[in-house]
Amino acid sequence: AQSVSQHNHHVILSEAASLELGCNYSYGGTVNLFWYVQYPGQHLQLLLKYFSGDPLVKGIKGFEAEFIKSKFSFNLRKPSVQWSDTAEYFCAVKSMTTDSWGKFQFGAGTQVVVTP
Amino acid sequence: EAQVTQNPRYLITVTGKKLTVTCSQNMNHEYMSWYRQDPGLGLRQIYYSMNVEVTDKGDVPEGYKVSRKEKRNFPLILESPSPNQTSLYFCASSLTALYNSPLHFGNGTRLTVT
Numbered sequence: 254a255q256s257v258s259q260h261n262h263h264v265i266l267s268e269a270a271s272l273e274l275g276c277n278y279s280y281g282g283t284v285n286l287f288w289y290v291q292y293p294g295q296h297l298q299l300l301l302k303y304f305s306g307d308p309l310v311k312g313i314k315g316f317e318a319e320f321i322k323s324k325f326s327f328n329l330r331k332p333s334v335q336w337s338d339t340a341e342y343f344c345a346v347k348s349m350t351t352d353s354w355g356k357f358q359f360g361a362g363t364q365v366v367v368t369p
Numbered sequence: 370e371a372q373v374t375q376n377p378r379y380l381i382t383v384t385g386k387k388l389t390v391t392c393s394q395n396m397n398h399e400y401m402s403w404y405r406q407d408p409g410l411g412l413r414q415i416y417y418s419m420n421v422e423v424t425d426k427g428d429v430p431e432g433y434k435v436s437r438k439e440k441r442n443f444p445l446i447l448e449s450p451s452p453n454q455t456s457l458y459f460c461a462s463s464l465t466a467l468y469n470s471p472l473h474f475g476n477g478t479r480l481t482v483t
Contacts, residue, residue, distance in 0.1 A: 257411075259411075262409070285468075285469045287471060287472075289472075295476075296459060296474040296475060296476050296477055297412075297459070297461075297472070297474045298474070299471045299472070302469055302471055303469075304468070304469035305469075343411060343412065345412075345472075347466075347469075354419070354466060354467075355400065355402075355417050355419050355425065355466035356414060356417065356425075356427065356428075357402065357404075357414050357417070357427075357472065358414070358428070359404075359411040359412040359413070359414075360411050361409055361410055361411040362411045
């Protein structure tokens with residue numbers, strides 16, 4: 254079955270520390286990949302997306318992600334986090350194969366807490 | 370302002386009482402979809418619509434219905450709600466499902482079924 258797996262459920266780190274969140278997916282065909290962020294009490298907002306080309310994509314707020322096709326991974330990184338990065342982060346995969354066109358799947362989310 | 374609007378934001382109801390959660394977008398998006406968010410499970414897709422009069426089941430469609438009679442609206446209907454449908458629901462839209470269009474989310478509807 255198709256799935257999206259996020260490696261960590263909770264991450265706690267200090268301001269200025271580096272962040273890396275893992276995401277693996279199990280789709281066999283062409284996919285679009287996304288990272289979304291959900292700040293407390295708010296809806297999901299797009300951080301970045303990948304569909305083709307340079308496997309290293311840059312998003313908003315200093316985030317970047319690297320697509321490694323051979324590992325079916327799309328890991329999110331930020332070199333130096335701030336307290337305002339406290340949020341839940343979701344990896345998402347959109348299938349581009351004809352038998353499941355339009356289906357989005359999300360990972361379970363990673364709750365990130367940044368301490369001052 | 371471009372947005373996805375869901376109503377109501379909060380809803381408490383009893384088992385078996387039919388309800389509808391409305392969703393409307395003003396961006397002329399073709400694609401719309403519904404999700405439920407539960408702790409530890411992330412977002413799970415309930416139904417999606419590629420365009421007017423075209424709807425498909427997501428991963429968790431049981432107990433839900435949708436309709437897409439016009440482009441801007443995509444209501445979620447619970448004919449006979451049960452307590453296991455207590456959840457946070459999000460509607461989302463994107464320009465199209467055919468390319469790398471990201472989803473734009475509404476503010477969510479927190480539903481409690483007693």
